[in-house]
Amino acid sequence: MSEYIIKNGHVFDPVQGLKGDKADISVKDGKIVDKAGSGAKVIDAKGKTVMAGALEVHAHVAGPKVNAGRWYRPEDKHFDSHKKPGITRIEGGKSIPTVFKTGYEYARMGFTFAMEAAMPPLYARHVHEEIHDTPIIDEAALPVFGNNWFVFEYLKNKEIENAAAYISWVMRQTKGYGIKVVNPGGTEAWAWGLNCLTINDPVPYFDITPAEIMNGLMAANEYLGLPHSMHVHQNSLGNPGNYEVTLDTLKLAEGVKPKNNFGREQVMHSTHLQFHSYGGDNWGNFESKAKEVMDYVNKQDNITIDTGNVTLDETTTMTADGPFEHHLHGLNHLKWINVDVELETAAGVVPYIYDPNIKVCAIQWCIGLELALYAKDPMRCFITTDHPNAGPFTRYPRVYSWLMSKKVRDERLNTFKNADKVISATNLAELDREITLYELAAMTRAGPAKALGLSKDYGGLKPGMNADIAIYDINPDKFPSSGPEIEKAFGNAAYLFKDGKICVQDGKIVDFGNKHTFWVDAKVKENKLVVRDIREKFLRYYSVNEANYPVPESYAPHQHIITVDATQA
């Protein structure tokens, strides 16, 4: 393989504490090395910013609900879906891009990994088919467990060991990465026309509460010692006044200790917190509670979060939170899809327009930014748009521009139609903080890598780590002052190395790299009870045969398996 030496760049790497220091990075055989050979190709990064490849911690980029969004929103891909010159295929879609565009756009922005945030186990094959077709970036998918019949039954009886054995079985069958929880209990309650809007609302029939589900799944996660923690989309998403539910949920992590061999320190990742930091009790007195939520997060070391920034675009919301999507459809009357996934989960899809002229949308925009600006530890706060729910991931460069420049963000804030009302319902106008390149590297690289249990090989530029490197045309000594300049630089990496190969040059895709699918194989002691339960449920309730359930290796031919041994737990 080729050898490279990236010379004279300003390197930002929280793993080594490099804060823009001029340093040379050498690459050999897909790894970062101390010194490359004399024949190494020199890349001149003078006046440029060098970071590790970015890791997406939460996005909906593959699988049946994403595809439902694609086929029922042809209008999303009508404009600007022409083929660009070069080796790329036709790229279609704005909020729900094709798999090809997904890979290209992440790569152009300097990303090398993306986590598909919700995989219905029964439809795991579809998820892996799409992941396999997404070029360049490595990917993994989190199977959803928060509304699963097996999980309810085991956790109701406090059978953590059985829940863990079942989870390990599902992760192996579906080639999943970790434990995702979406509106715990609420999506199952939705099958009865109900919801769980606090963590103490019992799930009909199963008589278990969201708090019990989350406590049990956290315990099972640490029992197995998985690389990632429980990853939760909380109850009561999107409702005014929901920040109290959010604080109740976060408090469940108090006293829970991480137990793993991956350097992960959190036991709960609370995702798209913007949707969960709302005050007021109706849309009229709707206000930001980002400060209250972040005050708690800042002092609680075993929690990580991601923001879920609203980007003020027309987008497509999609979530395994079925009742929420129905509620949203009732608010905006746009087309709605609901899908039920047998014993496991459900999902809904509704288009949504975050209109800057609407006060609530502008307040949501503020809340997302406030979360990141209040974060004291950038290693525990990651930037997302909950793609495509709060906006398309392709808007990350714009989100960065709002976070990194008070001027750019105030220009937007002060020109809202209801600017006065928006400012009085939020704290954003008072916040002077500007996220630095070093902090950005923590929020988008080192932080997510650590939270996902990948910090040994990813998220940094230390010799021995994987050679996933992004070089941006940004001179930290002359940081661009206008929004469009910042966007252009972050949206068109000067170079992207993936596994030591140049995949992007001057914002153009030049190579499709060697894409890998990550999944976690957690080994547990033989558990005959769980095996029998699985067989029984397949016979009695599932529409498919147990033998047709697993995802064969041919669906993920380039797999990167992370093995966990929980047989001694």
Added chain:
Amino acid sequence: MNTVTMNVNKIPELYFECENVNPDTFAGKKAAEIAALKGYQGKKISTLGEYFTITGDAGATAADTKIVINGDCTKMKYIGAKMSAGEVVVNSSTDMYTGSWMTGGKLLIKGNVHSFCGLAMKGGEFTVEGNAGNYLGAAYRGDWRGMSGGVLRVKGNAGSDVATFMIGGELIVEGDVDIHIGTHMEGGKIIVKGNANRRVGGQMVKGEIYVFGNINVMMPGYKYKDEVDLEVDGTKAKFIEYIGDLGERHPKKKGEMVYGKLYMKK
């Protein structure tokens, strides 16, 4: 006003996408610059100059620019799409998306237009001397925002699904229309001077539909209201007024329910 004349000199093997053929893009450009503008055929990019012989320079602004196109345009899409001002005259028939998303100016097609023309039109005047295909003046596939302004006139017949999701403006078909007209309509005016087939105003919330000829099968969600004397597009006559679609949600204005109105010439 400056005139740019475009003579078709090559029929595309597939279809040529003329997204750049409108006064807005041409404004301020010389004939040679216009010939260098890009256009797609399938996934391949070529130039307008490859398919048209172009003479005359454009005006300084779109409003000062007239485009005249001669020759067979039945394999040319998007002519006049998104135009905001100026004038386009095509002495031929055109393919899909002609005049779609236009916001102003005048567009005249002397032949027929294919389906999906005048989609989500917002303003201006769009006239077709021949016939139109399906989805005339409708929303784009999947979209819920149809024609909202301007005047779209077809002198011949139109196909099915005319004016789906219409929210404003005026659409006149001087001949007949096929099934599904004004489906999900929430505003604007449709005038059909010939006959309409079936499903006229299905799920209509607001707006007006006038039919001079017969409706083959009436929707069950319409109720007889009154007989009224009206002048519609220059024709004075007595019309029977129906309200509907009663199966759909309807807003209230000043305490009164607002219905879609369907008028049939007596």
